[in-house]
Each structure stands twice: as structure tokens, then as C-alpha cells.
Amino acid sequence: MTSLEERYNKALEFIKNPPADYPPIDMDNTQRLTFYAIFRQIKDGPCKGPQPSRLKVVERAKYDAWKALGKMSKEDAMKKYITEITKLAPGWEKPTPKL
Numbered sequence: 457m458t459s460l461e462e463r464y465n466k467a468l469e470f471i472k473n474p475p476a477d478y479p480p481i482d483m484d485n486t487q488r489l490t491f492y493a494i495f496r497q498i499k500d501g502p503c504k505g506p507q508p509s510r511l512k513v514v515e516r517a518k519y520d521a522w523k524a525l526g527k528m529s530k531e532d533a534m535k536k537y538i539t540e541i542t543k544l545a546p547g548w549e550k551p552t553p554k555l
Contacts, residue, residue, distance in 0.1 A: 463549070464498070464534040467541045470548050481545055485517075490540055493521035497533040502526065 471491065474481055483491070496503070496518075503522040508515040525533065541548055 460531060460534050460538075463538055466549065467538050468495075470545070471541060474545070474548075478545070478548070483544065487540070487544060489517055489521040491537070492518055493525055494533050494537045494540065496522045497525045497528055498530055498537065501530070502528070 471481070502525070503519065505519070507523075508519050510516055528536070
């Protein structure tokens with residue numbers, strides 16, 4: 457595993473299970489969509505499926521966010537994920553002090 461993959465996995469784990477001593481992370485819907493789209497780009501590559509109906513608002517928003525990433529490489533998507541989490545939760549990579 458590369459250093460980039462390790463940092464990405466650490467960021468993913470941080471979002472799923474933030475340390476108890478870290479302040480709560482408050483994300484708005486745009487930020488959630490950004491993280492979702494980048495995650496899907498890393499996991500599945502560029503968006504290729506059919507576009508959902510406009511009546512399916514949530515599915516369409518997710519599709520549009522993912523589709524907007526275009527042909528971004530897995531490595532660039534990992535870098536973007538790390539950048540976005542750093543903006544949202546500064547200092548997330550610092551080790552938590554042991555009590």
C-alpha cells in the first residue's frame with residue numbers, strides 16, 4: 457500500500473469513526489455529496505451509469521456530483537478526499553494524545 461493509500465484509508469476511518477476527543481464534524485449536504493462522489497470515484501472509477509430521473513432528487517444529486525468528477529484518476533481522487541477532509545477537520549492526521 458502506498459503512502460497516499462494509507463493517508464486515504466486513515467481519512468476514511470476518521471470520517472467513519474472520529475476520535476472521541478475530536479470536536480463533532482458538522483457537514484452540510486454539499487460536503488456530504490462531495491465526499492460521496494470522491495469515494496465512488498475511488499471505488500468504482502468514473503460515473504458511467506444512466507442518469508436518474510429528476511424526480512429522484514437524492515439519487516440525481518449523487519449522480520451529478522459523481523459525474524462532475526469526470527475521468528479523475530484514483531490517485532487524484534484520493535488526494536482530493538484528503539484535501540477536503542483537511543479543510544473540514546484541520547489537524548485530523550495528528551495523533552490523539554494519550555490520557
